[in-house]
Amino acid sequence: MxxxxxxxxxxxxxxxxxxxxxxxxxxxxxxxxxxxxxxxxxxxxxxxxxxxxxxxxxxxxxxxxxxxxxxxxxxxxxxxxxxxxxxxxxxxxxxxxxxxxxxxxxxxxxxxxxxxxxxxxxxxxxxxxxxxxxxxxxxxxxxxGGQTRELRQAVSELEETQQELRARIAAQREAEARLVQAAKLAAVGEMAAGIAHELNNPLTSVVGFTELSLDALPLESDLRHDLELVLREANRARSVIRRLLDFARQREVLRTRADINEIVDDVVALTKHLLLTSGVELRLKLSENLPWVFIDRNQIKQVLINLINNALYAMPQGGALVVETCLQTRHGASFLALAVRDSGIGISPEDLERIFEPFFTTRGDQGGTGLGLSVTYGIVTEHGGTIEVESRMNSGSAFTVLFPMESPA
CATH class of the missing domain: 3.30.450.40 (GAF domain)
Structure with missing residues (x-):
């Protein structure tokens, strides 16, 4: 035995x-x-x-x-x-x-x-x-019971070792999944940058010559409507290319000690009108006296804006949006949690496995580019954090961003 x-x-x-x-x-x-x-x-x-x-x-x-x-x-x-x-x-x-x-x-x-x-x-x-x-x-x-006590202690130590081993295996699997996703983002980022630069030059020519043609045409010309459509679609294509470049570009990161609740307040002020016109009720659950974390304020604002926009698309008929900050523990370590929960249509199990893949979108017919969550994932990963997602069809989704509490080296 x-x-x-x-x-x-x-x-x-x-x-x-x-x-x-x-x-x-x-x-x-x-x-x-x-x-x-x-x-x-x-x-x-x-x-x-x-x-x-x-x-x-x-x-x-x-x-x-x-x-x-x-x-x-x-x-x-x-x-x-x-x-x-x-x-x-x-x-x-x-x-x-x-x-x-x-x-x-x-x-x-x-x-x-x-x-x-x-x-x-x-x-x-x-x-x-x-x-x-x-x-x-x-x-x-x-x-x-001398020897029995020793055996009892050995059994207790075995149980503790098993629990620790399970926690380490779970943490390792999460780390491996993050590395795979980061590698995908890096590869797609390089490809996107090349494609964007190649398309940007001819599109600039299309926009420029279209504008010149419109200036030269009389107001009553039958061609004006068609050229305005060309200009509008060309500008939309340039907007997509700018997003691609933003996705691929390595920006300078300026991290400072920041209060996550202040960032939430700033983003809420920016999106308050959009929430009201969308028929969405906002509920803030911000824990007090949270420790500050080293983050890039602008990048984390972009993360929160992306998550709120994603939630709004999931609630076309209105609903409830909860933004929460608190402390949470994972595998024995403390994290600052920023959670965004909606009461929308939810995400199917098939789509849930792909939501962070670049260019994957379920809103292609509504102008979605599939870059919002990819950019969000990249920013959070660069901060040493993780994103957890829970969703049920017709019951809403919850995105939880976890920032590590360690100070930068």
């Missing part, structure tokens, strides 16, 4: 020690682990062997066991296990499904035995379980 499996067995049996009928509970756990038919703890007194506790011992089994213990031909075998302090087994048929009996003496020389009935030979690992049970039972019955 491996050390890990041995400690797991120990943990199950130790759990039994905390119950009112400790020895009976331990017998039950050991039987389950070793797949024994039944088990008893028996003690020898002047008048012979007596059963103290038992598990799964029916009346017929109890009668057969008493006959077995009273049989003089078994006396030397039973006494030898007690005096020798070593486990032993004997083939005998106490009932239809019990063809072998094992003895496990008390650990440390106590005056009792575990008697275990099985259908066939007990594997070595199962015998180790019963030796362990006899050692633990000594603490329960005789209060001799």
């Amino acid at each position: 491996s050390s890990f499996a041995y400690l797991q067995s120990a943990y199950c049996i130790i759990q039994g020690m905390t119950k009112p009928n400790a020895v009976e509970s331990m017998l039950k756990e050991a039987c389950l682990i070793s797949k024994a038919n039944w088990a008893v703890r028996a003690v020898y007194e002047n008048t012979g062997w007596h059963v103290l506790e038992s598990h799964h011992l029916s009346k017929s089994r109890a009668v057969a066991l008493q006959a077995f213990l009273a049989d003089k031909t078994n006396a030397a075998w039973l006494g030898g296990a007690l005096s020798g302090g070593r486990s032993r087994s004997r083939t005998c048929t106490l009932e239809k499904n019990c063809h072998k009996v094992y003895l496990f003496p008390a650990f440390g020389g106590g005056e009792w035995l575990f008697i275990v009935g099985v259908a066939d030979d007990l594997p070595r690992q199962a015998q180790q379980v019963w030796r362990l049970a006899s050692m633990l039972a000594c603490e329960t019955t005789d209060s001799e």
